[in-house]
Structure formats: structure tokens, C-alpha cells
Amino acid sequence: MAMPISADQVRSLHPYELRILHTLEHLMKRYEWVPLDLLKSSTSFSEGELAYRLSRLIKWDMVRYRKVPYEGYALIFNGFDTLALRTLSERDTVKALGSLIGIGKESVVYEGLGLTSVVLKFHRVGQRSFQSARITRGYLPEERHMPRIFASVLSAEREYLALQTLHPQVQVPLPIDRNRHVVVMSLIHGVSLNRADLLNPRETLDEILENIHQSFSLGIVHADLSEFNVLMEDGSSYLIDWPQWVETSHPNAEALLRRDVNNLLSFFQKKYTIERSLEETMGAVTG
Ligand SMILES: Nc1ncnc2c1ncn2[C@@H]1O[C@H](COP(=O)(O)OP(=O)(O)O)[C@@H](O)[C@H]1O
Numbered sequence: 001m002a003m004p005i006s007a008d009q010v011r012s013l014h015p016y017e018l019r020i021l022h023t024l025e026h027l028m029k030r031y032e033w034v035p036l037d038l039l040k041s042s043t044s045f046s047e048g049e050l051a052y053r054l055s056r057l058i059k060w061d062m063v064r065y066r067k068v069p070y071e072g073y074a075l076i077f078n079g080f081d082t083l084a085l086r087t088l089s090e091r092d093t094v095k096a097l098g099s100l101i102g103i104g105k106e107s108v109v110y111e112g113l114g115l116t117s118v119v120l121k122f123h124r125v126g127q128r129s130f131q132s133a134r135i136t137r138g139y140l141p142e143e144r145h146m147p148r149i150f151a152s153v154l155s156a157e158r159e160y161l162a163l164q165t166l167h168p169q170v171q172v173p174l175p176i177d178r179n180r181h182v183v184v185m186s187l188i189h190g191v192s193l194n195r196a197d198l199l200n201p202r203e204t205l206d207e208i209l210e211n212i213h214q215s216f217s218l219g220i221v222h223a224d225l226s227e228f229n230v231l232m233e234d235g236s237s238y239l240i241d242w243p244q245w246v247e248t249s250h251p252n253a254e255a256l257l258r259r260d261v262n263n264l265l266s267f268f269q270k271k272y273t274i275e276r277s278l279e280e281t282m283g284a285v286t287g
Pocket residue numbers: 101102103104105106107108109119121173185186187188189192228229231240241242
């Protein structure tokens with residue numbers, strides 16, 4: 001799984017190492033494994049210098065090396081994280097990287113300090129979901145090679161677009177900035193719905209359904225909603241984790257919405273014995 005990013009390494013990177021990361025990023029649009037010769041000609045570093053800098057990047061798990069069928073190098077997540085973090089800190093969006101607050105199947109989430117407390121969500125599209133994304137969402141190019149790092153950029157772009165569309169009409173984190181595969185948003189201080197002990201579960205359920213309704217009227221279905229993707233802060237609910245949203249015009253939108261609503265109704269039924277009809281609720285959120 002993902003290694004934690006070291007802020008020290010990000011800061012102490014040598015300009016030549018940074019140049020190699022940028023060059024690899026660029027060339028990986030064409031090569032899954034960038035040939036050594038191409039790296040040599042693109043950077044115009046001496047052989048010794050290049051070998052030394054690459055060995056450090058490999059040691060830090062920012063670059064991967066493969067010997068056959070030709071000597072090739074690939075930028076991997078730690079390196080890509082580093083490039084994004086440097087950009088976000090140059091823009092003053094992020095002044096410091098804080099502690100790790102969550103590792104999901106599809107992301108690594110850190111607290112950070114910007115103007116206020118922020119969350120940095122590093123998207124990490126996995127092989128499996130990457131393939132299913134190709135099939136169900138159809139937004140990834142079919143023919144071209146698409147490394148996971150670039151698939152993760154698409155995922156972050158999609159999440160950011162949803163947050164921008166929904167905020168502030170829907171209670172979602174405030175979108176602050178995005179670079180590459182990293183989304184910066186406001187930090188919700190609280191626990192996820194599954195861990196919360198609600199004082200007014202009926203009101204909370206109504207509020208969540210109202211937010212789903214509001215999203216729907218803005219043209220968006222979450223498509224991965226459950227008690228794990230709702231955060232509670234001071235008795236208010238926030239919907240998070242948006243990369244897989246679909247437009248309400250998508251052929252599967254209704255089925256996905258039904259699944260979202262059903263997940264939540266089942267949760268409230270089990271934990272708080274609240275009975276609601278799925279059909280009536282579907283009518284209310286799409287009405
Ligand atoms: N804006 C946020 N504020 C506070 N915690 C967050 C925020 N966004 C994500 N998290 C935490 O990180 C976890 C993973 O984020 P999420 O967006 O759900 O991605 P994943 O696809 O990996 O589940 C969440 O369950 C939550 O604990």
C-alpha cells in the first residue's frame with residue numbers, strides 16, 4: 001500500500017532530482033517505461049550524475065526501475081505526490097503536511113495546514129477500479145496507455161468538479177485547490193456516520209436525503225454513498241468521496257441513486273430502527 005510521504009524529502013529534493021521527476025512525468029504520456037537513453041538526452045545530465053540522482057529517487061520510492069526488455073524508468077506515486085505537493089506549496093495552498101487521517105482503497109488522506117486546516121486527498125486509482133472505470137464510466141481513453149498516476153488525475157479532477165458544482169448548496173467540503181491527483185478541501189471535524197451516536201437520527205436522515213435531493217437537482221448522483229462517506233460535524237452531515245459520481249442523465253443514474261438511498265435507509269433501519277419506504281424516498285429525492 002501507499003507509503004507515507006515525507007515532507008523533508010519533498011523539501012530537500014535536489015534541483016536535478018526535481019528535473020528528473022518532471023521529465024519522467026512528461027515522457028510517461030508516451031512511455032510506460034521511459035528509456036534511459038531518452039532520459040539522458042532530455043535532461044542532458046552526465047551519465048554519472050543521472051545514475052546517482054536516479055539511485056536516490058529509487059531509494060525514496062519515487063521512481064521505479066526495470067531492466068528488460070530495455071532499461072526503463074517510471075514515475076510512481078511517491079514521486080507524483082512530491083510534484084503535486086511542491087506545486088500546492090508554491091501556490092501557498094498548503095503550508096505544511098500534517099498527519100495521515102485515512103487510507104482508503106482509492107486514496108490516501110492527510111491533514112494539512114493552509115489558511116485553515118485542510119484535507120489533502122491523494123487519489124490512487126487501483127488497477128481493478130481503473131478497469132471498471134473504463135467500462136462503466138467511459139471517460140478514460142480506450143486505446144492509449146494510461147498509467148495509474150494519470151488515471152488518478154482524472155479521478156481527482158472529477159471529484160473536484162463535483163465539489164465545485166455542489167458547494168455550497170449541498171453540504172460537502174469546500175473545494176480549495178487541486179493539482180495533479182491531489183484535491184485540497186476543507187477539513188470536516190468529526191466522525192463518519194457509522195461511528196457517530198446520533199441524538200436526532202430522524203433529523204439527520206432527513207438532512208442527508210435533502211442533500212441527496214439537492215445534488216440530484218444539480219444534476220449529480222453520488223454513486224458510492226453509504227454511512228462511511230457521510231461525516232458528522234456538530235450535528236450536521238457532510239457528504240464526501242465524490243470521484244465516481246455520475247450525471248443524472250447517465251443510463252445507470254437511477255439504479256445508482258437507488259443503491260445510495262437504499263444503503264442509507266438500511267443503515268438507519270439497522271442502527272436506529274427507522275422504517276422508510278425505498279419507493280417513497282426515491283420519489284422524494286428525485287421530485
Ligand atoms: N474533508 C474531509 N474532512 C475530514 N476527513 C476526511 C475528509 N475527506 C476524507 N476524509 C477522511 O478520509 C477517509 C477517506 O476519504 P474518502 O474521500 O472517503 O476516500 P476513499 O475513496 O479512499 O474512501 C474518509 O473516510 C475520512 O475519514
